[in-house]
Amino acid sequence: MATAKSKAESGAATRQRLLEAAEELFSERGFEAVSVRDITELAGANVAAVNYHFNGRDQLVDQVMERYINPVNEERLARLETLERKAGRKPVALEELLDAFVRPFVTQVRRSELSEKMFFKLMGRCFGDDGMRTMPDSVEQGFQAMLMRFMKAFGKALPDLDHEELLWRIHFMVGAMIHTMAHAETLNRFTHGASGNPSMERTLSRFIRFCSAGLRQQAKEKVTKKKGPQDEFEF
Amino acid sequence: MATAKSKAESGAATRQRLLEAAEELFSERGFEAVSVRDITELAGANVAAVNYHFNGRDQLVDQVMERYINPVNEERLARLETLERKAGRKPVALEELLDAFVRPFVTQVRRSELSEKMFFKLMGRCFGDDGMRTMPDSVEQGFQAMLMRFMKAFGKALPDLDHEELLWRIHFMVGAMIHTMAHAETLNRFTHGASGNPSMERTLSRFIRFCSAGLRQQAKEKVTKKKGPQDEFEF
């Protein structure tokens, strides 16, 4: 009665606190560099709590990863579907595809209780550290499926690009996205604040304009055999 | 005489083997996930060797980082200087700036004894993991100085972009570069090999074309105040 929380509530509550503490520490230091003790200490729980609630450190990492990535990927697919329905038989405009690809990060960070900075750094860490090799299977598979879907759509929107060329440009685009998310504050530090504090919409808009131009760039005509110093080439 | 190596030579050789083993393991697993025992074992040396030759693990990491990044940055600056001298008072062409920015990776990997894959992954790891926060000071400072120089040159080549806009586009470009280097084989895995096995020149050319188009994209006219659902915006 007088006690604010029952033990059962407290059980779920500690689980929640552990998750939040883990998210904070992971986003700050990366998944590898955080010990179970760091997490439980920040969460104000016992060392054993992680093993009790998550069956070990690894599964906690998995849950932290799954928590936001899967919703992001699902929203991406949902948005893509909407766009394609709207476009009918015509290809979806490139800018709209890019928007559908990155905006889910914004809507999901708002749905979450994480600060934007934490959320984006956390998302970035999911890729950066180990090339997605440490992702739980559910995430990796969802990711791959989502990418396939988008690849098709990008292919339609950019019919002049051959498949390989498109893959590489998407690769560049994803790199720009991840780096932007994970290291936005590095940019601020390096530029002594000259990068400003733009709204997310502004950053999104900048990103989409940059990448759409890059993706739309006309494919390079097949190399005309030509002799020259091997260290030089024409753009 | 008859002995192949004196003790002193052997000393330098072990040091070298340790460096190479560290480079291989770091590039494969990242700087955090490799223990000194992993390194010494691969190098066929004693556990104490790292401390004897490098005064501890941290300094070994520093040396591995410095070994290639600094030459890359110096070559970048040298190339930029050459380009600017050649251009006289006119701005250097954007594609040439981008080339001067990324080509040093190629020339330095050839100078090194590392495989391309290892070298690029290693370079990527220097940034990815911790936002350059773990870089040795000499590297971070050199990096910052180099970036400043290039920022000025990019600004001249793109006079229509305001400073903040330019910073973000460079940020996108750097992200694409790092991701491309560090995760090229992730791309191959995800696409089941459809990304092909392009030469470095080809990848370089693709990257430069992608980024030059993105950077050149006309700046967005300042937002005209307009009411609409906050979740939507015009590109």
Next chain:
DNA sequence: AGGACTTTGAATCATTTGTTTGACTCGAAT
């Protein structure tokens, strides 16, 4: 109130971590 659970927490476990030590090897200088 009492019994069946869930949840906690201190203590402990076996590993692994980076580092240190001190004896040893062996070529080179004295």
Next chain:
DNA sequence: ATTCGAGTCAAACAAATGATTCAAAGTCCT
């Protein structure tokens, strides 16, 4: 021949790690 010193090595170190145990405490249902 003796000394010196750089290099190597097995052994051991303290600290930190993830995991486990088990008794105590709390909660819920009857």
